[in-house]
């Protein structure tokens with residue numbers, strides 16, 4: 263009856279509700295990677311030659327690089343020849359009306375209805391199923407105000423100049439091993455362009471779903487906010503339960519011009535593997551925002567409960583004077599999950615500010631690491647950073663680590679770092695129980711309170727979603 | 742309603758309660774006094790079911806049920822309440838949310854209808870007013886940033902809301918100024934009723950001027966060494982605990 267940590271661990275079980283497989287016909291490339299495969303992907307998507315060449319350059323770059331091993335995770339060697347780099351539903355729809363009903367049903371089950379009747383009010387959705395975008399909703403309404411929101415494939419075909427101008431301008435091809443791989447083989451993703459002075463009239467959202475087995479998902483997202491533009495964007499992700507590990511290596515680039523404001527939120531619920539650490543998604547992602555203009559602002563908010571391995575550091579380059587970068591994160595790991603996540607704030611302009619709030623929750627035998635870099639360049643007069651990093655441990659066999667790095671080259675900088683680690687205290691738990699609240703409800707209540715600061719940053723509908731997600735992830739966390 | 746017989750309990754392998762017996766009937770107020778380290782909080786914790794305490798002998802029955810086999814939340818639903826000596830902070834958890842979850846969990850366990858948020862708000866606002874609590878209490882996180890006195894008053898406030906049948910108050914008076922002390926006593930007195938009982942643990946006689954007990958017990962070294970009526974508290978105040986210990990010692994020798 264007592265809440266001994268061992269019992270806590272023994273009872274740790276989680277049910278992954280997004281773990282179903284949709285049975286549809288697909289057009290997939292056989293596993294393996296070489297220049298022919300890169301060309302085949304480009305050809306399948308009807309890309310112009312400059313794009314094919316861009317991919318090939320990235321591929322050649324990738325061949326010279328090595329998979330990094332410095333993250334605090336045990337990443338088994340990945341056999342890049344065993345992965346299929348392209349999988350698409352066979353009947354590619356031209357419009358929402360042509361989308362395979364089975365796919366619509368899959369999104370319904372995930373709580374992201376795409377059809378007109380049931381759609382979330384005030385949210386436009388781009389749905390990416392395996393390698394390709396299957397539907398983008400609410401487009402007409404957006405195009406009236408000049409906002410472009412479409413799949414990356416379409417953007418390459420229809421808005422080639424914009425893509426060419428910005429693609430790789432924030433995350434260059436050779437930035438890191440996974441970014442290079444993504445640049446070579448990315449299959450789809452979302453493209454957003456908000457013109458000067460436009461405040462995007464609705465939340466934009468992309469929903470990524472890995473369905474096919476033995477498939478890597480390599481999506482590429484590019485968001486451009488011109489002068490005075492404002493946009494809030496949210497991505498959600500799930501994958502079926504499979505025994506083998508699936509690779510997800512995405513690249514997200516954000517560009518904010520003068521006084522532009524981009525809010526990018528992620529609710530990530532990739533399949534984390536089972537309670538014995540089998541299967542699950544490797545989530546190896548490069549996300550970076552460039553506050554290119556003065557007084558611009560980029561905010562990353564993430565709630566991460568999924569993936570077997572997460573390796574992800576959404577960053578902001580504070581180039582414009584007085585620009586502001588924020589990072590708010592909740593990362594929950596359970597069972598054998600490993601997460602190495604954090605952020606980088608690179609201060610270049612004058613009077614730039616950054617704020618980091620990281621909340622790590624570890625249970626089971628999981629490992630959660632926060633890795634954060636605050637860099638203040640020579641010219642960044644009066645840079646300010648505040649970092650707050652809290653971790654909470656549930657049970658005895660999990661661990662949490664904090665790796666703060668600072669590189670300060672300007673003496674006027676003020677950089678503050680606070681870090682706490684606590685156990686879900688037995689005292690708190692008993693206090694709740696003595697008032698009549700059952701153990702599981704007490705745990706999710708305490709964890710929810712711990713995450714409040716970050717949940718406040720999420721768009722309303724998704725804050726509720728995130729809270730529910732944590733509850734599910736903690737289900738049976740205490741026995 | 743509560744019958745404790747020859748209770749022995751340990752924490753961390755150390756025996757703290759060494760044969761404690763006590764009987765409490767509905768409507769009664771029992772005061773338990775004793776020096777620091779006597780085992781007063783241990784008694785409260787064992788009654789509320791705090792994990793980590795090991796009962797090695799004796800029994801506790803509550804309404805004829807074996808209290809010791811029940812989970813803490815089950816005891817709460819059955820009407821057992823502990824006002825903590827050191828209430829904990831639960832950062833980020835809103836008080837209103839917490840209290841409603843607690844009350845509804847108890848009601849559900851008892852097979853009563855749960856209150857919706859409107860009903861609950863009405864109830865809780867009324868209690869805030871009755872008890873003279875600051876109105877912003879409901880918007881704050883549970884005990885977060887509360888002063889010592891506020892935390893103690895908040896315990897009594899929770900008690901008033903949850904309306905337990907057996908309330909154990911663990912040094913709810915310590916650290917309070919005289920006004921706060923009176924507010925706490927008023928809160929308790931308002932709840933006194935023929936079917937509700939109180940065990941008031943205190944280090945000082947002062948509280949008992951305001952909450953007049955039916956019985957006073959002296960707990961020393963894990964046992965009740967002396968019982969009497971309200972006048973015992975005054976004798977203790979005059980002579981100190983050393984006097985009780987001497988008496989107990991003398992008795993043991995005799």
Ligand SMILES: Nc1ncnc2c1ncn2[C@@H]1O[C@H](COP(=O)(O)OP(=O)(O)O)[C@@H](O)[C@H]1O
Pocket residue numbers: 752753755757775776777778779780781782783784
């Ligand atoms: N968690 C614990 N681990 C070890 N010893 C404890 C613990 N809690 C209390 N004790 C010891 O038990 C004895 C009784 O404590 P307590 O019941 O809190 O006394 P009181 O409330 O009468 O001051 C003390 O000697 C105290 O040090």
Ligand SMILES: [Mg+2]
Pocket residue numbers: 781782783826911912
């Ligand atoms: Mg005590």
